[in-house]
Amino acid sequence: MSRVQLEISLGILFVALTSALLIWYGLNEPKRMAEYELHQRAKAIEVGAELYDINCKGCHGPQGEGVVGLWPPLNDRHFFTNRLTEVGWSGTLEDYIISTVSSGRLVSTRPDLYPGQGRPVMPAWAERYGGPLRDDQIRNLAAFILNWKDTAPDRTAQMAEMAGPPTGTDINKQLPEGDPVRGQGLAAAKGCAVCHISAPTGPAWLATPDQPGIATRAEEILTDPNYTGNAKTAAQYLHESIVLPNVYIVPGFQAGVMPANYGDTLTDQELADIIAYLLTLK
Amino acid sequence: MLKSLDLQDLKSKLYQAIDNRVRIITAGLNIRELRNVLRGDPPEEKPNPRYKVHTTSFLFHIRPRYYEKASTIFTHTFRLGFFSMFFFVVEAITGIILMIYYSPVPSEAYQSILNLESNVPFGKLIRDLHRLGAEAMVIFVFLHMVRTFITGSYKKERSFTWFTGVLLLGVTLFLSFFGYLLPWDQLAYWAVTIGTGMAEAAPLFGREANLLLRGGPDIGANGLLRAYLLHVVLLPAVAVLLISIHYYKVSREHGISLPAKYEEGDVSPEEKKNARQRIDFIPDLLSHEVFLTSVGIFALVASVIVFGYSAPLENIANPQVTPLDTKAPWYFWWLQGLLKLGDKTLMGVILPTLVVALLIAIPYIDRNPYRSLYKRPVAVGIGILSLLVLVVLSYMGTPLYGIETPAATRIVQDLAPEEGVGPLRQVPFDQLQPGTYEVKETVPRDLCPNLDFGCPALTSVFAEYSRRVNRAINDTSLPKIQRLPNGQAFLIIEDWQTDLRKVTFRILWDDPDTQQRKTYERHIFLHRLRGNE
Secondary structure: OOHHHHHHHHHHHHHHHHHHHHHHHHHHHHHHHHHHHHHHHHHHHHHHHHHHHHHOHHHHOOOOOOEOOOEOOOOOHHHHHOHHHHHOOOOOHHHHHHHHHHHOEOOOOOOOOOOOOOOOOEOOOEHHHOOOEOHHHHHHHHHHHHOOOOOOOOHHHHHHOOOOOEOOOOOOOOOOOOOHHHHHHHHHHOOHHHOOEOOOOOEOOOOOOOOOOHHHHHHHHHOOOOOOOOOOOHHHHHHHHHHOOOOOOOOOOOOOOOOOOHHHHOEHHHHHHHHHHHHOOO | OHHHOOHHHHHHHHHHHHHHHHHHHOOOOOHHHHHHHHHOOOOOOOOOHHHHHHHHOHHHHHOOOEEEHHHHOHHHHOOHHHHHHHHHHHHHHHHHHHHHHOOOOHHHHHHHHHHHHHHOOOHHHHHHHHHHHHHHHHHHHHHHHHHHHHOOOOOHHHHHHHHHHHHHHHHHHHHHHHHHHOOOEHHHHHHHHHHHHHHOOOOOOHHHHHHHHHOOOOOOHHHHHHHHHHHHHHHHHHHHHHHHHHHHHHHHHHOOOOOHHHHHOOOOHHHHHHHOOEEEHHHHHHHHHHHHHHHHHHHHHHHHHOOOOOOOOOOEOOOOOOOOOOOOOHHHHHHHHHHHHOOHHHHHHHHHHHHHHHHHHHHHHOOOOOOOHHHOHHHHHHHHHHHHHHHHHHHHHOOOOOOOOOHHHHHHHHHOOOOOOHHHHOOOHHHOOOEEEEOOOOOOOOOOOOOOOOOHHHHHHHHHHHHHHHHHHHOOOOOHHHOOOOOEEEEEEEEEEOOEEEEEEEEEEEOOOOOOEEEEEEEEEEEOOOOOO
8 A cells, every 4th residue: 555545445434534523523512502502591590699799689688679768678588570571661671670670760660669778779780871881790680689589588568567556766676585596597687787798707796715705795875975865774775776776876987777667567566586595795 | 310429439428527626626637637646646647737736726836746755754844834724724613603693892792601501503603713713823832933943944945934923923923812811701801911911111102002903901892802803803814924924934945844854964865865755745745634624623623522611701890899719711820920020120021021022033033954853952041941940930820829819718718719619619519508507626527417418529629628628727828928827717508589599608717917816708699500610
């Protein structure tokens, strides 16, 4: 066999091998492309979660629970089933989310339920409307929010089930006996830790290497000459801080940050439970 | 009528007609001759019809009629020049296909790559081939230059060819560099930001050069369009021109050099004559080239399909967030290494310019008439030394050298890099058992005894985390920046959403400078279907 023949034969062999590889690759293409799209969707949700954590959770809550009376929940059955008809939106929910996040909202569509704070009630987030986010980031955010669809609880029903009349704002009121274990659950369920974060292992009311727990801190504040509130005991101080947060502001914090409507949304028992829980944290 | 249709006559007429066609198509070879070519047999007609092809066919007139035998020895050239050209053609073909799907606008570019990879059959393959071909082309062009230097083939009448070759190396690097930006991911964006930033260091016109390249103070829509046009129009045009000149010199003027020993060595006249024997282009060289091409294509395709080469694609470019371990493309690491050594203008512009000038001037500086390795020890010594310097500088250019990252940041970055995969993201989703895990002196054998399938991957990530943190806490011999005095470290895994978990790394330590407690925190969200390519 001459060199030319050998090279031509080997060449044909390589071409055949290459073709075989290409055919095999081609047969796998539909599967690969479908998988790739799933991965992309998953990555979009991951990126969206990160963006949500940085930009949205301050108002809408780390788990989309919102804050009653101020900012609407997103992780809510109502949002996935009724919201579009409620506002008369003709596109998809994804379009609705992208549009709302991009251009924000000047006034609330439900001012009685969620008046928001300040104007606009929701700022515009898209770069082209003066916000910080690019379009692809807003698409990722929408992917993350839409991922709540299957598990979103019915928060309206939960609210309607409020176990009793609201507690009001009288801090001298005699509260029933509180249960610290239930209180801990409530603190999580009401989303307190949305804002009260800073300790290394959890919410800000826990003890850290730098300072004691909230119960001890409450005692200390009562003895502080600059204290301007009316509480006489640690329990009363915590009561006051929850229902009338602006009576006394701890140095280093701003007034008006904490919603002042917990007197309307907590029952006596719930408030007592939360206080009982906080008092265990020395 | 019918009787006049002689079958014999028809057959020969038909044969002649076909023969004629074949001659026209092959520019001079008839069927018999074509058969002989394919079988490697000598020509039958005189004068040799195979030479006629070189005058009548455009494509063949570019190629020489023959090479001298010794110049085709494999270990003399390693076919590096051929493969440089091969990769250029591969890049051109795959590049044109990619152009169909690509859109050079920041808001669309990344999306168009995702679309190419998820919605275009063979789209990902084409992109992988294009990327792999580009990397290979840089390597082969560089090796081609090294080979030319080692065999001393840049001397005398070949000095101008060497000059065009040096320019072609530059064009290759820039082609690759500007192509780097086009996917518009973090890797691309920051590598090119670093690269074009060097232009700024140029004396006198630095600011203008930078603005001209980037189309603004930062790379944006203008910068991307410029990179795109350089990549698909200007640089390829320059490359085609230079390749034509380079190859014209080789094929028409001086041919491929013979190994030095046949020109100046101590070999018999018999051997010298033998070395200069002609090897015809048709069929020997042509079949060899076709063979090399089939090998090249197979190697490329197999690297992607069998060995799983995948062109990198990180997160979309974000001008606001500089990733921690930013680096230039690997073939510019040496330049980054130089920059760490001193002044930006001197190291980043003046010195590299001198290096290029020196490369071009080599044939004129090196007046030693000999080509054999043994007769030019100085040149070879300097060559080897330069290669070593290049390797060391490249190492210094990577983030491994001379960049100090605070301990907490470094540890978390190594476990879960901002871009790319890393150990944490390789943990199967089901092993990420929610919970708070605190780093202690001893590492637990199994983090999740409650899972019946266990979590070896998570445990090993946590063990590595513990080991690194404990070392930073206890090892007082480490430099200050790598220590975590009184350190406390947590790994927190939370169920976050359907198929989504949140992993938090939290490290606390006493800052030695301010004596205050500092916290470093990173949140990583992991989805069940993320896939790790």
